[in-house]
Amino acid sequence: xVNWIWVGMTVVGLIFAAVNGKMEEVNKAIFQSSxxxxxxxxxxxxxxxxxxxxxxxxxxxxxxxxxxxxxxPIVAKLFPEVPADHPAMGYIISNMTANLFGLGNAATPLGxxxxxxxxxxxxxxxxxxxxxxxxxxINTSSITLIPTTVLAIRFSYDSAAPAxxxxxxxxxxxxxxxxxxLIDRFFYLRRKRKGGN
Amino acid sequence: MEWISLISMWLIPIFIAxxxxxxxxxxxxxxEKFVEGGKEGIHIAxxxxxxxxxxxxxxxxxxxxxxxxxxxxxxKPLLVWxxxxxxxFPLAIIRxxxxxxxxxxxxxxxxxHGPDSYIGRLASVIQGSTDTxxxxxxxxxxxVGIKKMGDALKVGLLADIAGFIAAVLIVTWMFGQG
Numbered sequence: 124x125v126n127w128i129w130v131g132m133t134v135v136g137l138i139f140a141a142v143n144g145k146m147e148e149v150n151k152a153i154f155q156s157s158x159x160x161x162x163x164x165x166x167x168x169x170x171x172x173x174x175x176x177x178x179x180x181x182x183x184x185x186x187x188x189x190x191x192x193x194x195x196p197i198v199a200k201l202f203p204e205v206p207a208d209h210p211a212m213g214y215i216i217s218n219m220t221a222n223l224f225g226l227g228n229a230a231t232p233l234g235x236x237x238x239x240x241x242x243x244x245x246x247x248x249x250x251x252x253x254x255x256x257x258x259x260x261i262n263t264s265s266i267t268l269i270p271t272t273v274l275a276i277r278f279s280y281d282s283a284a285p286a287x288x289x290x291x292x293x294x295x296x297x298x299x300x301x302x303x304x305l306i307d308r309f310f311y312l313r314r315k316r317k318g319g320n
Numbered sequence: 321m322e323w324i325s326l327i328s329m330w331l332i333p334i335f336i337a338x339x340x341x342x343x344x345x346x347x348x349x350x351x352e353k354f355v356e357g358g359k360e361g362i363h364i365a366x367x368x369x370x371x372x373x374x375x376x377x378x379x380x381x382x383x384x385x386x387x388x389x390x391x392x393x394x395x396k397p398l399l400v401w402x403x404x405x406x407x408x409f410p411l412a413i414i415r416x417x418x419x420x421x422x423x424x425x426x427x428x429x430x431x432x433h434g435p436d437s438y439i440g441r442l443a444s445v446i447q448g449s450t451d452t453x454x455x456x457x458x459x460x461x462x463x464v465g466i467k468k469m470g471d472a473l474k475v476g477l478l479a480d481i482a483g484f485i486a487a488v489l490i491v492t493w494m495f496g497q498g
Contacts, residue, residue: 128473129378136381139390148384156380160372164365171361179357181339184346229332234456235364235463242464250468251461256475259460263416263453263476264483270448276427277444282435291441291490292448298490299449299483306478310471 167231174232178217187213190220201261201304204244204254211240215258223266234262253314257307264303266296364463371462375454379417388413404488407439411446416453416480423447438497445487450480 140149181187191198191213198216205211214237221230237258245252251259270292277285343350382388392410399409407429415422426447433439453476461469 129374132378132382136378136383136385136387138385139387140381140385143386145385149381152380152384153377156376157373160376161369164369164372167368168362168365171365172358173361175361175364176354176356176358177336177339179353180343180348180350182357183348183353184339184343186339186342229335231459232361232364234460238460238464238466242466249466251466251470251472255461255466256470256472259457259472260475260479262460263451263456264479267448270444272423273426273444273448276423276430277435277440280427280430280435280440282430282440284436287495288441288444288448291445291487291494294490295445295449295483295487298486299479302482302486303475303479306482307471307475310475314471 170229171232171235174229175236178233178236181217182210182213187217191216201257202254204252205241209240209244211237211244211254214240219261219266222262230262234258253311256310257304260303260307261300264296264299266300267292368459368462371458375458376418379421379454383421403492404484405439405442407433408442408446411443412480412484415446415450416477419452419455422452438491438495441495442487442491445491446484449487450483453477453480 136149140146178187187210188208191207194216195207195212198212198219199205199207202212202215205215214233218230218233218237221233238255241252241255241258242248244254270289273288273292274285277288340350343353388410392413396406396409399406404412411422411425411429414425426443429443430440435441435444453473457469457472457476461472
């Protein structure tokens, strides 16, 4: 799937460039995009190191387990394959909490840790497990209470009421999260009918 | 606005203080554990570089060649039929692919149409209520070495579409199309 999309986007792009005479722009884009990707990763180092360091303390102190016990009833329904007291549950919940408060930078390292634990649960296979797909679905529909970046942009364009989009954004994000969970369940049941995992 | 930025400002510091105090109370050697956990961060950040370069270059080519614009043009009649203003459509396409590009488009839309217009509000809600599906997928799966994504991409993109539709309906319902 990824292979197809990746090759497809690149080849279609290159053919378009040849037809439209946009080779110069494409050449520029190749080097700019790769440089940008490295910049993003380097930028991630600071955030990852800080939050993973902090999270290690929280983990050792037993905070993750406490948090997961608190939210267990709801989240356990979403992840029936994850044992309730498994560290994966703690990371999943802290990732959701961080997303909820718009702390995207804090959410990423936690999400990666959750993935790591889910992979361990899945016997270290390189194939995405059911729980991983559910986790990603919930993550990409991003439950946010305060979309800080958008507020900042609206503010800078002299909006009369920059915060008026907060409520609709919460409703929209709730809709998309519910949809994500339902769509995920649908695909899971379809896989199961076909005899997969 | 005031109280929101106030909450945002206090949230992280309080969170940090809480973890450090709680850890110390539980007799965790905080600094040593911090360093230990932090080392993992360097490894993760470096290991996602190839994933991100691969994806971002492909997207960059797709955009710079004009292929994206053509795709948008092709789908335009369908969108007008659904009720999504064509101006917002490139944002809906870009949003799952590139967070930075989407942010650029939002500020462009706000600059042209004004933040308090229908399009301005819709763009704000879309940006605020969805995430960069491709980026999340690339980073999360890349970091732990998942090669077969299964249905993850399909589920993510369909959920994005549901989010866009919800955004259009809610913004129209709350503010009208004016």
